[in-house]
Amino acid sequence: MIKSESVDLILTDPPYGIKYRSQTDKTIKNDKAPYIWWLYDAYRILKNDGALLCFTRWDVLEAWRSAIQYAGFTIRSCIVWDKVYHGMGNTKAAFAPQHELLLFADKGGYRFPGRRPTDVVSYRKVPSAHMIHPTQKPVELLCALIEFTTRRDAIVCDPFAGSGSTIEACARTGRNYIAIELEAEYCIKARERINALKEELNGNTLGGSKGTHHG
Numbered sequence: 001m002i003k004s005e006s007v008d009l010i011l012t013d014p015p016y017g018i019k020y021r022s023q024t025d026k027t028i029k030n031d032k033a034p035y036i037w038w039l040y041d042a043y044r045i046l047k048n049d050g051a052l053l054c055f056t057r058w059d060v061l062e063a064w065r066s067a068i069q070y071a072g073f074t075i076r077s078c079i080v081w082d083k084v085y086h087g088m089g090n091t092k093a094a095f096a097p098q099h100e101l102l103l104f105a106d107k108g109g110y111r112f113p114g115r116r117p118t119d120v121v122s123y124r125k126v127p128s129a130h131m132i133h134p135t136q137k138p139v140e141l142l143c144a145l146i147e148f149t150t151r152r153d154a155i156v157c158d159p160f161a162g163s164g165s166t167i168e169a170c171a172r173t174g175r176n177y178i179a180i181e182l183e184a185e186y187c188i189k190a191r192e193r194i195n196a197l198k199e200e201l202n203g204n205t206l207g208g209s210k211g212t213h214h215g
Contacts (some may be wrong), residue, residue: 051150
């Protein structure tokens, strides 16, 4: 069990509850309805001056907003991630989707470590051909979010680690990490990814980061 009030930032991309299916027919486990029950443990492990960044989408935004508030958090901002390139969706009767959202919340004692960031961030989405996980987020975006909201050596937790993008972002920004992933396939791929990153960084300690990775 993760110790109470021990984590500086929870940065995660949970199952939105949209019955997602990729163009290659991949699905997300526990995605039939907004998967919200982890939020109570998230509140427990977060420091009083820590923060939560939770990805979501426009059509389930209200469900996530309510769940985060019921868990005890105070929502401070809704951040727009501009993906630069749009996806497909309903090409005949819906605007081309080019953004996702993040809800930014805290327990009441959070302060930015540096300058105040804006609530629109633009980073190109991961090209489909380079995706390990069907909803993989770009490392550059995650690095920016981590640096906006934490100081070096902070502890970042991702309870839905997928292919390890948050782990890599922590390694590249000098943060420590706790990563949890349910699906064995992605645990294996995340470990392979981090081992490759260690080699890239010449075998040093991942840019100063330490971490635990739970499957």
